[in-house]
Amino acid sequence: MYVAVKGGERAIENAHAWLAEERRGDTDIAELSVAQIREQLGLAVNRVMAEGSLYDPDLAALAIKQARGDLIEAIFLVRAYRTTLPRFGASEPIDTGEMGCDRRISATFKDLPGGQVLGPTFDYTHRLLDFKLAAEGEVPSAPVREASGEPVPHVTGFLNREGLIEEAPTEDITPPDLTREPLELPADRALRLQALTRSDEGFTLGMAYSTQRGYARNHAFVGELRIGTVAVEMEIPELGFSIEIGEITVTECETVNQFKGSKTEPPQFTRGYGLVFGQTERKAISMALVDRALRWEELGEDDVGAPAQDAEFVLYHGDNIQATGFLEHIKLPHYVDFQSELELVRKLRREAGAAEMPEAAE
Amino acid sequence: MTPSEDDRRAWMGLLARSPEGRVTRLLEVSGLGSGAKLLRPPEIGSVMVRGRAGGTGAPFNLGEMTVTRCALKLECGTVGHGHVQGRRKGDAKAAALVDALMQTEHAGMVEAGVLEPLRSEEAARRQSRAEKAAATKVDFFTMVRGED
Secondary structure (H helix, E strand, C coil), X not given: CCCCCCCCHHXXXXXXXXXXXXXXXXXXXXXXXXXXHHHHCHHHHHHHHHHHCEECHHHHXXXXXXXXXXXXXXXXXXXXXXXXXXXXXXXXXXXXXXXXXXXEECCCCCCXXXXXXXXXXXXXXXXXCCHHHHCCCCCCCCCCCCCCCCCCCCXXXXXXXXXXXCCCCXXXXXXXXXXXXXXXXXXXHHHHHHHHHCCCXXXXXXXXXXXXXXXXXXXXXXXXXXXXXXXXXXXECCCCXXXXXXXXXXXXXXXXXXXXXXXCCCCCEEEEEEEEECCCHHHHHHHHHHHHHHCCCXXXXXXXXXXXXXXXXXXXXXXXXXXXXXXXXXXXXXXXXXXXXXXXXXXXXXXXXXXXXHHHHC | CCCCHHHHHHHHHHHHXXXXXXXXXXXXXXXCCCCCEEEEEEEEEEEEEEEEHHHCCCEEEEEEEEEEEEEEECCCCCEEEEEEECCCHHHHHHHHHXXXXXXXXXXXXXXXXXXXXXXXXXXXXXXXXXHHHHHCECCCCCCCCCCC
């Protein structure tokens, strides 16, 4: 029996009013502007754009403010907004080889064309709290050096020349889109990459780490990690040619993985790929490791039963908005459901008690 | 006079990438572009951005970005299209006006008053980042471990 229960409107309204007040905090402290969040909490903004699957720094910053810094709540807001937008079309695939690199490193080659460029990184910092940041002050400007303007080719290109690494030949097919069609298995690599690039950073990191610890170990090196800006081009039907519609910052990671060969493939290096909106290095490396682990079948590797090899496990549990929705719904009123469970437990106990009684009498 | 497709692609891209409010402001200052009729009022939407597996392989959907577009017609009948990144209706309209005016005899004034400043400002922004990146380039040197 379904019993509708009404009530609580006043409580809900008041709860939301209090939420707004708590969000603002102590009014003696200056209010945070959306522009301040965008400029000064840039990596939080990047994560919200990547997992919200919408590149718009101002919207992501607004969502972070509204969500009081709860990034999953902010991602939820961005995803909800995204569904209200008409879609004008799809871009040409971005050309990451033409990236204007802020950062570009390789763990496999020391000397490479374009060089090792550290960029604005936390690497090699001492991870000691900097109390100078607690006080306001001028930031010294970053040192500069003349830019050579030399091309920065993809590292995997060098290995390709020797035929020692699996190639990624260009194909032009329309990829599946999980925002239009529900994610179904088996998922091809394009669909897996779309799911991974928007999946939860923590979940993806945990999955990637599990492969390093031995669950479907695939001996990954970071062949190349690059962060920078790429142009986004789209064909405009009214014009009959394609134009640049903007420029986005992305992080790209290519792993080079040891591979002894299989029934179908010769011994060579194989590749895992990560590409994520914004400066999102941990996520991009994690994505590349998980992508590589999920490729076991097409490379003819054994299924060792590791979680990171299980496409269903990885793809169906990595979306933090789906996970949050299902997890958090159990806190919403389930009075009637619970009432029937209560009845059932009471009945079972009565029956168990009745069954025991004759024994006790004997 | 008909501009080449490459020229048009170049200025439309420059307008799309311009910082918020900049093209609107520059167009205002130039005093050009009144009396256009909107064919498509500024509209905010999204574009699905694609990448390629392995950087060069099969395409996949990376995520969407916000874009604002607008189309209009000048009194002389010239049609202009504007596409700008983000949610900025004023800039999309200004971009469409610039696109239209660049196909008329006002092209020289628009080039000098709007496109040239946008181009040099963008070049300066890129140069500044490239120089900071260059300063973080690692210069390796090898320690000599001699026997003698």
